[in-house]
Amino acid sequence: MLKVEHLTKQYRNVVAVDDISFTLNKGDIVGLLGPNGAGKSTTIKTIVGLLRKTAGVITIDNYPNTSLEAKKRFTYVPEAPELYDMLTVWEHLQFIGYAYDVANFEEKAERLIERYDLWDKRDILSKELSKGMKQKVSICCALLPEPDLYLFDEPMIGLDPKSIRETKLIFKELSEQQKTVLVSTHLLDSIENLCQRVLVMKNGKIIVDMAMEEMKRELGNSENVSLEDLFLEVTKDE
Numbered sequence: 001m002l003k004v005e006h007l008t009k010q011y012r013n014v015v016a017v018d019d020i021s022f023t024l025n026k027g028d029i030v031g032l033l034g035p036n037g038a039g040k041s042t043t044i045k046t047i048v049g050l051l052r053k054t055a056g057v058i059t060i061d062n063y064p065n066t067s068l069e070a071k072k073r074f075t076y077v078p079e080a081p082e083l084y085d086m087l088t089v090w091e092h093l094q095f096i097g098y099a100y101d102v103a104n105f106e107e108k109a110e111r112l113i114e115r116y117d118l119w120d121k122r123d124i125l126s127k128e129l130s131k132g133m134k135q136k137v138s139i140c141c142a143l144l145p146e147p148d149l150y151l152f153d154e155p156m157i158g159l160d161p162k163s164i165r166e167t168k169l170i171f172k173e174l175s176e177q178q179k180t181v182l183v184s185t186h187l188l189d190s191i192e193n194l195c196q197r198v199l200v201m202k203n204g205k206i207i208v209d210m211a212m213e214e215m216k217r218e219l220g221n222s223e224n225v226s227l228e229d230l231f232l233e234v235t236k237d238e
């Protein structure tokens with residue numbers, strides 16, 4: 001579904017992503033982990049075409065990532081929500097519904113804003129929403145077109161516990177529908193029982209690409225090892 005080959009992204013004098021390769025298949029829910037500055041957001045922004053890659057090849061369903069065919073197949077939740085100040089919650093969903101020609105968008109949009117407790121906020125302008133509410137609108141907008149690939153950059157940041165649980169449920173549902181999810185996070189417990197596979201980045205490189213079970217086995221004693229333990233072990237400085 002998503003193939004990243006030898007991707008490098010260099011800002012002026014910083015190599016933010018350094019020759020990484022990975023493939024995501026249909027139905028995969030993959031956690032993209034790594035300390036601050038590891039290159040997670042840069043990787044995701046390059047995949048969605050917001051940043052130009054320095055080198056490498058990215059394909060989505062075999063289409064080059066910047067082609068229209070590729071763009072029809074994915075959705076993206078940015079690290080910080082980018083909404084239109086002067087549109088209401090409902091108007092955002094309406095806009096996405098029309099722009100992506102979503103069938104039965106009203107029904108789907110109502111369901112989403114109910115799940116995220118935004119129903120009584122639907123006529124509020126986005127500039128009047130709290131940060132967490134904006135994040136929820138951003139997630140609802142991303143889910144509405146129901147494409148095959150979902151790229152979420154730190155989606156849990158700012159969400160209340162109910163919305164975190166709802167988001168996790170939605171990831172599970174997406175996986176059951178054979179959709180593909182890449183979710184970057186440094187909130188490890190939010191994905192511990194969710195992702196079947198983790199990619200760990202550090203200094204622009206992928207230092208671990210493993211099934212969650214395998215990763216636990218590597219460090220032995222799977223009952224008592226948390227993802228946090230594993231993460232701190234693999235990312236510690238030598």
Ligand SMILES: Nc1ncnc2c1ncn2[C@@H]1O[C@H](COP(=O)(O)OP(=O)(O)O)[C@@H](O)[C@H]1O
Binds near residue numbers: 012
């Ligand atoms: N616009 C930018 N210009 C220059 N350097 C940047 C820019 N954005 C990110 N970086 C640098 O790239 C590296 C990776 O950042 P980022 O991808 O945001 O990491 P993460 O999302 O894992 O925290 C960091 O060293 C960061 O300082």
Ligand SMILES: [Mg+2]
Binds near residue numbers: 040079
């Ligand atoms: Mg980031």
